[in-house]
Amino acid sequence: MSDNFTTSETAELIKADTALRSLRDSGFTLADAIGELVDNPLDSGAKNVRIGYRVEDRKVGRKKNTRRFLSALAVSDDGTGIPPNILPQTLTVGFSTRYGSRTTVGRYGVGFKLATISQCQRLEVYTRPRYLKAVRANRDAGEQWAHQEDNVDGRVFRSYLDLAEIADGTQCGYEVEEVDGFPEEFAHLMPEGEFGTLVVWRKLDRLNDDKSFGSTVDEKLSGIEFFLRRAYRRYLDGGLNIEWQVGDAKDDVPELKSLAPYDPTFRLDDPESYWIANDERPKGEPVRTMEGEEVETGTVTVDGEEVTWRVYLTPKETRWQKGGGGVEGPCEGEERLFKRLYIPENAGKISFLRRGREISYTTVPRFLPGGVDKIDRYIGVEVEFPPALDEYFDVRHVKRGAEPVEKLRDQLRNAIIRPVKEARDRVRKLWKENRPESTGGDLTGGRSYVSSLAAAAKASSPSGLAGRGITAEEEETRLRQAAELAGVTDPAKQVEFVERARQKPFALFEGAWPGKSLLDVAHLTNTLAVTINRRHPFVKSVYQPLADAVRDGVDPDEAVRLLESAKDGIDLLLCAYAMAENRNAEDPDEDFGDLREDLGRFAAVLADRWANRQE
Template structure:
């Protein structure tokens, strides 16, 4: 059936359809990425993004976004169809980044009302222009006309953009009448959205940036951001170099450790994908609790926790969690693990790739394949992280004596307080063994001399507090001796990892202009005193283990469950 037959109507009211399609699933960085894709497909080596702001209702907002590339440009026929939904010279190609013919059009309209494009091909002295304005299309339909795209014309570039146009071939795309730009948290102020744009583009196009393609935003060239830490010349490399120089430490080669890099067959199919799993370098992993500090945030480490990067022809199309993929769930330490899945466009259907090239939902077969690899590889990486953290603890004496001054202060305060009534049936040799075990748990046994000095140091303290690695879900463990209680604070417990440890990191920050470090130190001491006071209360009973062991266990279990369930508000 054609539209020329009597009584027929258009299959689609183009203007209204495009109005609906503005909610196509794009966020601002993914929309911008669609235009960059076109530039890359046209063999551009330099891509410049310029933003312009204006004041609207007393608030600054983006008013114009311009893309300039030095690619091959578009002839009149291609330029005329550039803004036509569904048109693509590479339609459904399995060898190119784009293939659906809708990306750049929907991307522009997801952000603003009007799209203009100017282009020049090699050997031509003319810059040609096309435009589409959604408001005009809606008006045309309201008047009974068909929303259409006029042929290319000679409308000149805006005067302020003329200096940017390449001397040879190239293209300028301009989005204007901007009305729908926000960052991931819903903020629309230009500063926020531009910062997020730079961050996202640096990761999405990291392979191209690392290969020499220049992408800049408002004159600032982007450095690639590689969550796997395999590339050179990255954002992380710059940040780490500056940090180590400032702290007087040696600057090295910041490469991630590769634990898996293989082409694997997808279960139940003949398809193959490449799976890369890495561990960030020790300079990034550092010590336990450092994953939330200022350096970690600058390195973008927290956002990597459990994230998997899906790379389609070296262009990232998704960076997010895949449910139930990591063994035993996602752990805090997993933020140091880089996880990439590389595939080619012929696997788009299996990968759940949408026409906006944003998001990937792997098929059941691929999910099972990735889960098997994760189960085989990630536990070993977690063990290596524990080893690095343990070494850092030893090198920095992080845990050694961290509660020492508090324990001695408690000893002084305890002189005038009720004394322990807990009975111990241990012999002198068994008590000595308890001290030796605690020295080992606290990392104070690197030599016989150190171990002996530690045991001698703690013998006269009514309470000995150490942060140790305890299996299970106990928040802490108590060992009541005759007139003394050993307190083991469990660093595996979610309370320690999510609350206590971040306070420790904050307390060590050198920032004279902020009261936060001092407040964090007081909070740590207060929490520790609560544990000591509980231990003191237990010691008032002659058989505290029989009386309170179950209570203590349930306390740790319920604390874990509550923190896990309501962590979003803490």
């Protein structure tokens, strides 16, 4: 082979058609992709962002029925617009007037383009720029640009990208053309005379995926509004107006509504949360502010830049009592009042904010002390950092899934351990303060599930011998005695207690009386009533601590101790039964053999029902 080998052949730097098609799978969800279209206006000084779309009905295959398809989606803003001399370049992957910036939302020059082609095949950009020319201010200073020549006539320009045309060679580059105005179906998003930009997606093949397991258009669009409210909550609170289309628009100009911020920490003013809390407020009840409760705020310094962390609690109304789940209010008749506040979905989530824009809302392994607890739905944790620290949070061109590198994660975790535990303690303290009385209302003492399970097992078992000959007067006397043991002394309430107990095939009560009796069992005509003695040493030392822990919660170390105590307590209870047999019979096998068998059989039935319960 000759050492002087030469060739006149050259290779393309990139094969545009296949490269762009490969880049369609860049990990963008629809929400992420729309977020990229909203990010650009934030850096161009926009005060208003409007999002609209068009749908149409199409036949699929030979079927007579039609399906709803999205024919176009558009995002507008009233920022400074894009000078026509650089408009085509904005479609080039890698180009950005803010490339490498450590102070802006945009940085890489790829997100907007990749987000678009991840959802559709055609992108159109219309702009009415404030200036007609953009020039580099100082080539030695990187991507710094200056603007020249005012657009006094309000001229409108367009450029586009079409994957099908690139593939067949029709489009070999991006060009700019002057047009008469914005496309008619989205002209309402750009009021006459305003400067700004309109981005239009067409040929939405990915969004209109009609595969059998693909989500429908409605399903894909349903979460966008909430995503925008949460991700841009700081900007919305600071004056940015984002408007989202209400309903379809096939022919008429659609209605747009301004979005209110959704703050999982409930520290920002959210008119919708306030309305939800107060619209159905019982007459005479005080107005609910629905403001979150700050627990603690701190900072961690990395390379001279500050990372700020914050721990908050949701409003007291959402965590009033244990069992409300963040969806029930503190007053009667308010079942699931706060369902639309998304509190249950927040459990264990960490909100990562980059320059005020949330780029990730997710659980982070080994971040919260002891792991994620259900009680954490009432706790909001924010971590905010500047773009200068992107590498420390593994931020790439897709602004999602941010997670601190291991060393920083450990620093942040150590910082929030104490305030998160403090937040959990505050929730449990409030639950304890508002703990409902078990007497008069819930006859089970908080054991409604066990009572219903035992009742179902009793109903499917052979009838017992006890209680067959008891009279109605004797039954009422026994139930009134159970009411007194449970602390119900008012005669009228005792009548209610008796009537409710008679309706239950199996009833569990709590009472308190002196002596060593653990249980009082009343074998009635249709009811098997068991009253547990709260004053018994076994209940006080073994059972009650477990009940308190279930109700109020405990830290992991205390939970392990309680589990060990429960195991030993069950063993002691079985030993106590064996000692009772020994005390009361010369031949326990003869006298208590059937009882033993029935005890084991009923325990197996109940345990099987419990193991197969629906969570």
